Every structure is written in C-alpha cells, then in structure tokens.
Amino acid sequence: MVRLSQARLAVVLWTSISLFCAAALGAAGGPQPASGDPISVIPADSLFCVRINNLTGTMAKIDQFLTGVSPIGVSMIVPAQLGKFLGSTEPKGINMSGSFAIFGPLPGGDTPDLKRIAVLVPMSDYKQFTQGNPNVAPPDAQGIATIGKEQPMFVATDVPGFALVTISNNRQALIETKKLIGGPGATTLAKRLSPDELKRAQDSPVWAYANIQTVSKMFGPVIQAKLQEAKKSMQEMQKPGQAGQAAAAMDMNISLLNSLMQEMQSASLTLDPGATAIRAGFVATAVPNTEMAKVLQGGAGTPDKNFMQYLENGAVMNLVMSMDPAAWNRINNFYLDMFATFAGKDPSGEDFRKLKKLTTDATGALTGTLAGSFSTDVKAKPPFRLQYVVGMKDPQAFYRAMEEMPAMFESGPIADLYKQMGVVLKFELKRKAETYKDVAIDAIKIGINPTDPNSEQSKMLAVLFGQGIEGRLAVVNNLLVYAIASDSGTLVRKLIDQAKGDSTQPAPSEVQAAMQLIPGAEKACFFVTYNYLRVLQMVTAIMPMPIPQTPVQSQSNIAIAGKAAGGSLGVELALPKQHLMEIMTIFMQMQQQRPQDQPPGQPQKQPQPKPQGQT
Numbered sequence: 001m002v003r004l005s006q007a008r009l010a011v012v013l014w015t016s017i018s019l020f021c022a023a024a025l026g027a028a029g030g031p032q033p034a035s036g037d038p039i040s041v042i043p044a045d046s047l048f049c050v051r052i053n054n055l056t057g058t059m060a061k062i063d064q065f066l067t068g069v070s071p072i073g074v075s076m077i078v079p080a081q082l083g084k085f086l087g088s089t090e091p092k093g094i095n096m097s098g099s100f101a102i103f104g105p106l107p108g109g110d111t112p113d114l115k116r117i118a119v120l121v122p123m124s125d126y127k128q129f130t131q132g133n134p135n136v137a138p139p140d141a142q143g144i145a146t147i148g149k150e151q152p153m154f155v156a157t158d159v160p161g162f163a164l165v166t167i168s169n170n171r172q173a174l175i176e177t178k179k180l181i182g183g184p185g186a187t188t189l190a191k192r193l194s195p196d197e198l199k200r201a202q203d204s205p206v207w208a209y210a211n212i213q214t215v216s217k218m219f220g221p222v223i224q225a226k227l228q229e230a231k232k233s234m235q236e237m238q239k240p241g242q243a244g245q246a247a248a249a250m251d252m253n254i255s256l257l258n259s260l261m262q263e264m265q266s267a268s269l270t271l272d273p274g275a276t277a278i279r280a281g282f283v284a285t286a287v288p289n290t291e292m293a294k295v296l297q298g299g300a301g302t303p304d305k306n307f308m309q310y311l312e313n314g315a316v317m318n319l320v321m322s323m324d325p326a327a328w329n330r331i332n333n334f335y336l337d338m339f340a341t342f343a344g345k346d347p348s349g350e351d352f353r354k355l356k357k358l359t360t361d362a363t364g365a366l367t368g369t370l371a372g373s374f375s376t377d378v379k380a381k382p383p384f385r386l387q388y389v390v391g392m393k394d395p396q397a398f399y400r401a402m403e404e405m406p407a408m409f410e411s412g413p414i415a416d417l418y419k420q421m422g423v424v425l426k427f428e429l430k431r432k433a434e435t436y437k438d439v440a441i442d443a444i445k446i447g448i449n450p451t452d453p454n455s456e457q458s459k460m461l462a463v464l465f466g467q468g469i470e471g472r473l474a475v476v477n478n479l480l481v482y483a484i485a486s487d488s489g490t491l492v493r494k495l496i497d498q499a500k501g502d503s504t505q506p507a508p509s510e511v512q513a514a515m516q517l518i519p520g521a522e523k524a525c526f527f528v529t530y531n532y533l534r535v536l537q538m539v540t541a542i543m544p545m546p547i548p549q550t551p552v553q554s555q556s557n558i559a560i561a562g563k564a565a566g567g568s569l570g571v572e573l574a575l576p577k578q579h580l581m582e583i584m585t586i587f588m589q590m591q592q593q594r595p596q597d598q599p600p601g602q603p604q605k606q607p608q609p610k611p612q613g614q615t
Helices: 006-024 055-066 077-086 126-132 168-182 195-203 212-237 243-263 291-295 305-310 325-343 350-364 395-403 405-410 413-420 456-465 488-500 509-515 532-542 577-593
Strands: 048-052 100-104 118-122 145-147 154-159 162-167 206-211 264-273 277-286 317-322 366-376 384-392 423-436 439-450 468-476 479-484 526-530 558-565 568-576
Touching (some): 055 264, 118 168, 154 168, 195 206, 195 264, 195 277, 206 212, 212 243, 212 264, 243 264, 243 291, 325 350, 350 413, 384 488, 405 413, 423 468, 439 488, 479 488, 509 526, 532 577
Antiparallel strands (some): 048 206, 100 118, 206 264, 468 479
16 A cells, blocks of 8 residues: 655645535535635636635535435534644634635646645634644744644645645745735636636535646646557557457547547536535536537527426436537537547548438437437346437438438448447338328337357347347327337337327426426426436346346436537536435445355355344
C-alpha cells in the first residue's frame, strides 16, 4: 500500500468538508452578497471550482436525507473534525453558514499540478481565526499564517470575506494568488460566467464547475499520449486479425474525446437534497460556432402530454420527447461521423452519404411527439419489450427509407462493421403482413447469425435473441406505432387500440409520480423514467453464471428531464430516497443468498435462515 505524506494527508482532511458535502449533496443557500461570494474572488481561468452554500444548512439537509438510509449523520462530525484540526473545541472565526469553495490550480509552476489547489473558508472574523485557534499562528510580515503546531502543513492568508488556505508547499503560489485577486483589473470567475450560470452558482446548495477549454490546454497533450499508449497495448494483446478492431475502437474514443475537449466550453453540476429525494442538474455549454454548438441549438417544443398514455407502469425506462427532425439529423450525422471513424471509413464517402440521407428521410417523415417504453421480459427471447408511438407526417417517405434498410444490412458500412465483430445481420421487411381493425400491420425481422457458431459470443447471442428480433409496425390516425418483442403482434394491436381510442387517458401512475420530483418537468423537451432494479433483474436473468434471483418490488423511479437550446444542454435528475432504499434492500438480499466460500473440492453450503432480528 502506498503511504500518503503527512502534508497530503492533511490536505485530504482539510478539504474533506467540501468534498464530502459535494458528494453527499447540499442544502439551500440563496444568493450571497459580493463580499461573501467565493466566485467573486476565484480567478476566471481556474480549472475547476466546487462551491457549497450554507454549510450548516447543508449538513442538516444531508442528515435529513440520510435518515433511514444510514445511521451516521454529518452535522456533528464535520464541525468536530474541523475544530480538532484547528486545535479548539469549535472552529473560531469561521462562518459555518457561509459559502465554502475549492478551486485550482493556483498560479505558479511550469507544468499543470492539481496539488496547487486551495480552499476558500468564509470568515466571520479573520483575526479571531488566527488568534483564537491554537493550531493557527498569527500572520507573518507577508500576511501568511501557518496552520499546524510542530510542523505547519497549511498556510493561509486573508482575502475579502475569506481565508485562502492551501498546503505549505504552495506558499509562493498563495502570495501570487492574493496579489492577483487584489490587483487592478483582476478578472474573477463571476465575471466569466453567463447570467444563468451565475444564478445557478449562487442559488444552488452545491455547485461544481469545470472549464473544459482550460482542461484541454493543461492536460490535452498528456491525455492524448496516454490514450495512444493504451491503443498500442491493446493492439499487442489482441489475437491476429483482431488488432484492427481494437485500434478502430480506440480511434473512435480518441476522436470523441477530441471533439469534447475542443468543442465544449464548460460543464457544471448542481446538487440539492430533500427529505424524500436528491436532485442534480447538469449543464454542458459548447464553444460557439462549433459542430457541438449546432447539435445543441435545440428548437424542439414541449411534448404533447396526451402521448404519456402510451407509457407503462413497471417499465425499465419510459421516454416522452418532442420530435425535432432538424435536431435529430444533426445528432445522427454527428454519430455517423464517429461510426465512420470506428469502421475506418471516410465520413464523406458515398456509403455514408447514402446512410445519412436514409436517416434524414426517415426522421424527416416524423413529427410532433414520441413516447416509448422499454420493459423486461426475462422468460422470452429477446428478454425485453420495446414499444413506441410517434407522430407521422409523411408515411410514403418513411416507408421508402424502410424499404432501403435490407440492402444496408446486407452490404455497406453497417454490414462490414458487424462482420468484423463476427455477426452477419439480415433485415427483412414484409409490408401488410396482417390486418387489425382495418389497419395494415407490417412485419420486420432482424436475423442475427454469428460467423462462428461455436464461439462464446455466439452462445450469448443465442441466449439473448434466439433466432433474431421480430417487430411489428403500423400507421394509424397519423401515428406510427412500433413494437419489438417476442409477442410483438399482441403489443402492436394494443397500441392500435389505444391510438383509435380516447386520446385523453391519464399517464401511468409511476410516470406521474416521477414528474412530481422535478419542478418544471412538463416544460422540458424530453422526460425519462429509469428503474435501476428492473435493469438489474434483466441482467441477472441473462448472465451465463448463476446469480441469486430476488423478486423486484419497486414502485419508484429515477426521473430525468432535459432541454437543448442556444448551444447548451441542460439535464435535471431526481433520485427518490425510496428508490435508493429499494436498491439497498435488493443488494442485502442478494448478499444473504450468496453461497459462502468453501475450500476447494467441498460442496457449497446453502444459506440458512437467520433468527428473527439478526442482520
């Protein structure tokens, strides 16, 4: 085990307040005055910043959320540890209801170094901080105070409203930072942020920010070098004939990373706990006039709420979203370019021009709103059901695109890629295969044929898909209804009945409950429910090794809502405490059912029931 130096260990102890709260979530703090706002002090070009508003309220909210989840709270632990570190019963001079922040790196040094991080500690009385805490020495002639008795591990200096603290090795960087902050024309992070982002930073309980362009400048070359080393290692480990696949996969990852680092301006995360749920918000902003900025221009409206009737209780995932063909085409082209890189093809070549036109024609035929559900069906092949309903404005254009699909699967980049992975796909479309209530139903089948029927991959595909995937689709009342399942005919007929019936039926109860978790979710461009336990149920059912099965009794879902507009993507997520407790219960049951380890050659013991009350 590698032992940390004493100074580094102390850094971890000091910064644990902010890091723990950021990880465990915070409480409402409200806008701060300029003198108490850390981002009005932090330099604009900082790589990152983590801010926690109202630490006292944060800890109380964390304790409230942890009730019933964990027997350990933080309201007493954090102040006690901080007081112990400073050498007093309770930390003196610190405003525990103020805004704490970690940022970095500090100025100085020829190479990027994340050891040059600093903590802004809000002060109620800086003089009391340096004189009232036994482990803090008074400032020297340069205004630097040391923290630690026998061997000072930290240094601190006063800046407006805060003590700026870092490890003692960063003394010179601390002096330079203080001059930079107080210097004429100093640009702070508050001046760099957009008005919306500034409001998020001031209003959110916890706010974390990363300047991706600074990340790219500081660490881009190092990251690229490491990826190339990993690519070379993977090629050396692959069997003859497979090295090209590994290189292509790594090239696609490198290309994606390059796009993110060159075209993303910044990313930020907010966290907010409540008594019954945790909410998190994520915003990614693109560099203006880049391809990513075009993809994130948005333009989609709000989905039609009536489409929620097509969603399902008990689903792994439900989705309702507004259909914007232009936005979809930008996304499709972005991914097709990445796919071309993975396949070792020219994105501007004839094959990919045809593929892009095909996707453009298909999405251009759709309109309005899309609603779909993905559910488990562990006793069937495939072990899932997929159904969706979407507005249709041009059925002829849609079917023209569908009729070109078989040729795309038999030859071209899609077929080539799957052959490289050891799979031959065959796409079959049968128009008007059956009729139900005067509605023609079309049938599709995707055959999945491994090139090596004796390979482990072949055996896994057989377990998952049997002879292939079957689906049914139909157009009714300007809607496209689509189903993929072992009983896709039954499923599509149910959708036809719904499309012909009352269009004002309420959303399923689980969807309604999930929407209540995110304020303003009804105005988002897309809304998703996600159930981790049902995913776990499907995964454990299809794994080749035996895994204890536990009945899934889940009535709660993770909620996700988002919108792309003006070159930014904003996503809100809510995790109910109930869902977290359901997950914990399932894992405890699986642990109890797991056979105990036995010496080699001896049969495994079966788990015995525990006496009531024993855990």
